[in-house]
Amino acid sequence: MEKLIIGHFYPDLLNLYGDRGNVLALMRRATLRGIEVEVKRISIGDDVKNGDIDIGFIGGGQDSEQNIMADDMKNVKGDVIKQMIEDGVVFLTVCGGYQMLGQYYQEHGGNRIECLGALPHYTIGEKERFINDTVYELELNGQTIKVAGFENHSGRTYLGEGEKPFMKVIKGHGNNGEDGLEGCVYKNTYGTYSHGSLLPKNPAITDMLLELALKRKYGEDYELPELSTEVEDLARKQALDYIEGRQGIQQ
Amino acid sequence: MGLKAPAHAAALITKGILRIMGRGATTLPGKVAIKMCPDIINKCARGKKIITITGTNGKTTTTHMITSMLRSLGYEVVTNVSGANLASGIATTFLCEKPSRGADPEKTVYVLETDEAAFARIAKDLQPKVCVVTNLFRDQLDRYGELTHTRDLIAKGIDATSAKIVLNADDSLVASMGKTRAERSSYFGISLKTMLENNQLHPNNTILEASSDAAFCPECKVRYNYNARSFGHLGDYKCPSCGFSTPAKRFELSSDASGNPSDIGFPFDINDTKNDMSCELNLKIAGSHNLYNTCAAVSAVTTFLENDREEEAEIFENVCKAQENVEAAFGRMEKIAVGNKYICILLVKNPVGLDRSLSFVAQSSDADSLMLVLNSNTADGKDVSWIWDVDFESKVDDLPQNIYVSGERYGDMMLRVAYSGRTVDGYGTLEYATTLLKGALADCPDGKCIYILPNYTAMLDLRGRLVKELKLKDFWKD
Numbered sequence: 016m017e018k019l020i021i022g023h024f025y026p027d028l029l030n031l032y033g034d035r036g037n038v039l040a041l042m043r044r045a046t047l048r049g050i051e052v053e054v055k056r057i058s059i060g061d062d063v064k065n066g067d068i069d070i071g072f073i074g075g076g077q078d079s080e081q082n083i084m085a086d087d088m089k090n091v092k093g094d095v096i097k098q099m100i101e102d103g104v105v106f107l108t109v110c111g112g113y114q115m116l117g118q119y120y121q122e123h124g125g126n127r128i129e130c131l132g133a134l135p136h137y138t139i140g141e142k143e144r145f146i147n148d149t150v151y152e153l154e155l156n157g158q159t160i161k162v163a164g165f166e167n168h169s170g171r172t173y174l175g176e177g178e179k180p181f182m183k184v185i186k187g188h189g190n191n192g193e194d195g196l197e198g199c200v201y202k203n204t205y206g207t208y209s210h211g212s213l214l215p216k217n218p219a220i221t222d223m224l225l226e227l228a229l230k231r232k233y234g235e236d237y238e239l240p241e242l243s244t245e246v247e248d249l250a251r252k253q254a255l256d257y258i259e260g261r262q263g264i265q266q
Numbered sequence: 267m268g269l270k271a272p273a274h275a276a277a278l279i280t281k282g283i284l285r286i287m288g289r290g291a292t293t294l295p296g297k298v299a300i301k302m303c304p305d306i307i308n309k310c311a312r313g314k315k316i317i318t319i320t321g322t323n324g325k326t327t328t329t330h331m332i333t334s335m336l337r338s339l340g341y342e343v344v345t346n347v348s349g350a351n352l353a354s355g356i357a358t359t360f361l362c363e364k365p366s367r368g369a370d371p372e373k374t375v376y377v378l379e380t381d382e383a384a385f386a387r388i389a390k391d392l393q394p395k396v397c398v399v400t401n402l403f404r405d406q407l408d409r410y411g412e413l414t415h416t417r418d419l420i421a422k423g424i425d426a427t428s429a430k431i432v433l434n435a436d437d438s439l440v441a442s443m444g445k446t447r448a449e450r451s452s453y454f455g456i457s458l459k460t461m462l463e464n465n466q467l468h469p470n471n472t473i474l475e476a477s478s479d480a481a482f483c484p485e486c487k488v489r490y491n492y493n494a495r496s497f498g499h500l501g502d503y504k505c506p507s508c509g510f511s512t513p514a515k516r517f518e519l520s521s522d523a524s525g526n527p528s529d530i531g532f533p534f535d536i537n538d539t540k541n542d543m544s545c546e547l548n549l550k551i552a553g554s555h556n557l558y559n560t561c562a563a564v565s566a567v568t569t570f571l572e573n574d575r576e577e578e579a580e581i582f583e584n585v586c587k588a589q590e591n592v593e594a595a596f597g598r599m600e601k602i603a604v605g606n607k608y609i610c611i612l613l614v615k616n617p618v619g620l621d622r623s624l625s626f627v628a629q630s631s632d633a634d635s636l637m638l639v640l641n642s643n644t645a646d647g648k649d650v651s652w653i654w655d656v657d658f659e660s661k662v663d664d665l666p667q668n669i670y671v672s673g674e675r676y677g678d679m680m681l682r683v684a685y686s687g688r689t690v691d692g693y694g695t696l697e698y699a700t701t702l703l704k705g706a707l708a709d710c711p712d713g714k715c716i717y718i719l720p721n722y723t724a725m726l727d728l729r730g731r732l733v734k735e736l737k738l739k740d741f742w743k744d
Contacts, residue, residue, distance in 0.1 A: 027489070030477035031404075036654025036685075039474055043685055054474060059489065077412045083487040146648065165649050210651045215681050246684045253677025257642075 018051045019228065022068030024092075025058045025076070028084045029112060032167060034074030036212025037107060040221045041070060048240045050229070059087045065098045069228040075111030088115060089131060097133045105228040106204040109213065113198070113206030114138045114170055123169065134201050135175025139191075144169040148258040149187030149209060151197050155219055161185070162217045163254040164209030172208075174199055181205055186258060203227050216254055218247040270310075273303035277361040292350035296357030307353060308391035310360035316376045316392050317570055318429075320385045320420060321400030321440070323619055324559045325351065327551060328400055329379040331563035331592050336377065338588035339571070342369035345377040352384045356392075375570070382416050389423030395573060397424055398432045398566045400559070402439040403498055403618040404479050404655070406647030413439060414484050430573060432565045434558065435515045436500040438490060439480050444513060454517040454565040456557065457537075458502045461494035463523035470495075476621065476657035483510060497554070497625075498618045516540050517565040519557055527554040528629035530594060536564055538582045545586035551594050552630075555622045564589060599626075602738060606712040608632070609703070611728075614719045615646075617655040624656070627717045628664035634710045635691075636666045638683070639699065639720035639728060640673040646721045650678045658686035666717070670706060672699040673724045696727050700735040 023038050038054060045052045057063045076084070088096070100106060100116075114120055116136075120128045123140040130138075144167065151162040162182060171191035174180060180190070181198030189197035189208065198207035205224070207213060214221045226239040255261075277295035284291035299306045319329045326349075333345045346359040356378055365374045378392070382402075389397070399420060402413050417439050424431055424443065428450070434440045435453035444451035480499040482489050486507035495501035504511035521527070521534035532549040534557060547564075549556060564585055571581045594600060601608040612627075614620040627633050642650050670692045671679040680693050692702045706716050720728050732738045 026475065027478055027481040030655070032649060033651030033654030035474060035477050036651065036682075039654065039659075039685055042474065056475075077414075079412055079414045079484055080482070083482050083484075148648065165651055167649060210649065212651050212654045215654070215685055216678070246681060250677040250681035250684075253680075254675070257674055257677075 016050060017232070018053045019045050019070070019225075019232070020068045021052060021054045022057050022063060022071045023054055024071060024073040024112070025084045025088070026056050026074075027058050028080040029074040029076040031075050031077065032110070032165070032210035033212035034072075034109060034210075037074070037109065037214040038072055040212065040214035040218070041072075041225065044218060044221050044242060045225055048242055050225075057092070059084060063092060063095055065095055065102060065104075068099075069105065069232060070224060071096070071099065071104060071106040073106070073108040073112030073115070075109055075113075081111050081115075085115070085128075089129070093131050093133075096131065100133050100202065100204045103203045103231060105224050105231070107214075107224060108204070108206045109210065110168055110208055113208065114172065116204070116206060117172065118175070120170060134199060134204065134206070135178055136172050136199055136206070137175070138170040138172045140170050142169070145188040145192060145208075147187055149189070149197075150185040150255060150258055151182035151187075151189070151209070152185055153182045153220070155223060160217075160219050161251075161255060162209070162213075162220070163251050163258060164207075164211040164213055164217075166208045167210060168208050172199075177201065181207055203231070216247060216251045218244045270303055270306060273299040273306050274361050276302055277358065281358075281362050291358070291362065292347045293352065293354040293358055295362055296354040296359070299357050299361055300354060305391070306357050307360065307388055310357070311376075311392045313371075314376050315374065315570075315574065316378060316394040317396045317398065317566060318378050318380045318385060318389070318392060318394045319398045319400065319562075319566070320380045320382050321398070321434070322382070322403045322405050322416075322616065323622075324400040324555060324562070325379045327556060327559045328398060328562045328566075329377055331550075331559060331589070332398075332566050333377045334592045335563060335567045335585060335588040336375050336570075338591040339567070339584060340373065342366060342374040343377055344374065346379055351379045351381045353388050356380065356384070356388065383419055386419035386423040390426035393427055394429045396432060396566055396570045397427065397429045398562055399434065399440045399443065400562055401434050401437045401500065402479075403616060404652075405616045406649070406652075413479055417443065430569050432562065432569055434500070434562065435513045436496050436502070436558075437480075438483070438499065438503050438510075438512075441513050442484075442510065445510065452516045452565060452569060453513045454558075454561045455512070455515045455519070456496055456561075457515075457518045457520045458494055458512075460520045460523065461496055461502060464496075465494050467523045470660060472657050472660035474657070474659060477617070477655040483508060485510070497622065500558075514539070517561055517568070519561045521557065526629055526631075527557060528552050528626050529631075536561060536586065538568070541582060543582050545583060547586060547589055550589070550592040551599050553599060553622065553626045556599075560589065560592075601715060604707060604736070604738065607634075607707055607710045608715040609707075609718060609732075610715050611718045611720065611725065613722065613725050615721055617652050620653065620656045620719065623719050624658065624661045624665065627666065627719075628661045630715070630717070632713065632715045633666040633717055634714035635668040635670065635706045635716040637670040637672065637699075637703065637706065637716060637718045638679045639696070639718065639724040640671070640675040640679040641696075641721055641724040641727070642675050643723040646723050650675050653679060653682045658682065662686045662688050668706060668709070670702045672696055672702060673720065696724070696731070699728055700731050703732075703736065
């Protein structure tokens with residue numbers, strides 16, 4: 016088998032709130048299945064072409080760091096990223112990364128910052144920040160899965176035409192605190208506000224992304240080998256117990 | 267006099283009541299006094315000799331070292347209880363901690379650990395003689411916000427004073443504060459040669475680089491070039507655009523890369539490049555990060571003395587001699603005997619703290635077990651995702667054979683350990699922690715140590731349980 020290539024965009028600038036854990040989760044659940052993985056760091060000054068990567072990951076950063084990479088993303092890598100998204104390359108984008116794929120970010124009380132425009136959503140900055148644990152529901156392969164996470168954002172994101180929500184909010188605010196929706200899906204690109212990190216505790220999402228990428232690589236008949244989710248399930252259950260207030264002595 | 271006297275009285279009464287109620291009186295008396303007399307800190311600080319210590323990590327240890335060294339040098343020192351580093355805690359220190367009777371005010375120094383944001387607000391009132399900035403790392407971002415913002419806050423505080431500033435040269439964020447304040451800045455750090463030798467002897471073998479702070483020059487938006495690295499973003503750096511680079515260090519630390527800084531007594535040199543003098547020292551509080559803290563303390567005390575009594579020769583040598591008397595026993599890196607075995611609690615509050623503590627445990631020859639305890643209360647930061655920013659992956663092979671996890675978020679920590687490639691030997695909420703610990707102690711060979719790494723509220727909770735359930739004496743300080 017060929018290597019699975021994960022493209023980690025701007026890892027030295029967009030690396031807040033455990034973004035690294037998502038890349039680690041993809042690496043781990045692929046490696047344990049005997050799939051060789053390579054992580055390409057794609058930051059300012061690094062070249063990337065359509066076809067170079069199987070899964071792209073874009074995290075979030077501090078404002079000052081997002082200011083540093085914003086030009087590069089729009090003017091240097093923007094067209095390639097758009098092309099990859101249209102071609103169905105698998106992408107996971109979190110918080111700042113999710114916002115930046117959209118149309119624009121309207122700062123609280125002023126400035127409208129043009130974003131990449133790869134996806135139709137847009138974001139409005141508000142004064143109040145949503146900082147809390149989150150629980151979402153994800154429909155996946157005919158099953159409803161509870162997802163545990165954490166959100167920390169002042170932007171309210173509104174989905175556009177052709178985009179579907181990624182998950183439904185059970186606890187927390189999600190995209191905007193109004194419509195009960197969390198994240199976006201467009202072709203094989205996923206956006207979310209969920210930190211946590213998202214993937215380690217929610218291996219169904221990790222596996223979904225891996226399978227999508229590997230099907231693209233080896234054809235629709237490819238099936239991801241079975242792999243236990245025991246330790247992840249235990250961690251998710253404990254986090255959900257904590258978040259939903261089912262506390263007490265646990266061992 | 268204004269309201270100072272009644273505010274002072276109110277503070278003392280509050281302190282008395284808290285003591286009677288059996289509660290620590292580290293911040294509330296100051297809070298009451300500030301309410302009654304908002305400029306109480308200004309009034310109290312007037313005419314006093316003050317050293318402030320701020321920065322993300324190492325404040326408490328550096329404050330402890332400076333205090334101890336000044337006392338050895340014959341100074342009367344008043345200092346705050348660690349953690350009581352906001353305006354309220356500092357006001358409490360002024361009002362409730364007095365120099366001993368008959369102490370010469372000329373030989374009395376207030377050594378104050380100061381929270382970064384609080385420093386910006388109260389530096390003007392304190393008018394310190396010396397300000398130390400240890401480092402700036404990502405902390406609980408949901409509470410503190412951006413790092414460059416924190417840097418600007420500290421700089422604003424400094425500009426409200428005429429203090430000498432002692433800066434970590436190896437931290438680009440900290441060192442950049444000296445750019446426009448060159449005449450009153452002096453720098454400390456680790457020598458390039460030592461860093462290079464360390465990098466060569468201990469190459470970073472991680473499968474995925476740790477999340478880094480300050481990889482780019484914030485002014486030019488260009489990536490720094492590093493000649494050598496210390497840890498985190500500390501190292502020998504240069505911006506290829508504006509040319510800003512690790513400033514020349516006045517106080518430069520060198521050590522033998524083949525030694526183990528996790529051992530107390532680890533030998534190293536500090537060179538005062540201004541006077542071309544060098545001192546041989548031994549590490550009093552173990553851990554490679556304490557090399558920085560020691561260097562910061564030596565720099566701060568030397569700088570203070572030069573300004574306090576400039577006629578005296580051999581200041582630097584005397585300061586180095588005073589470092590010999592720094593005691594390890596103050597609750598950090600302290601080993602507590604339980605029968606013939608030991609436990610050691612290392613408070614970890616943020617990614618770099620956990621990274622350094624894991625390295626310390628990995629290098630400790632007496633480590634039998636590791637226990638990670640994770641809570642997510644407001645004081646800890648509600649978000650536990652920071653544990654994924656830490657590079658466990660490069661250290662797991664050297665961590666002790668047994669790993670336990672506890673705390674309200676033990677599930678997250680268990681998974682963090684599992685994803686680094688290790689399995690935990692036991693887990694459970696805090697109610698279960700002492701049971702886990704008893705089991706670990708039973709299996710621990712004599713003379714070996716169980717290292718416990720809790721975050722803040724986990725530590726407070728655990729300490730109570732150790733006293734109550736394991737009958738240990740509570741001799742930890744915050």
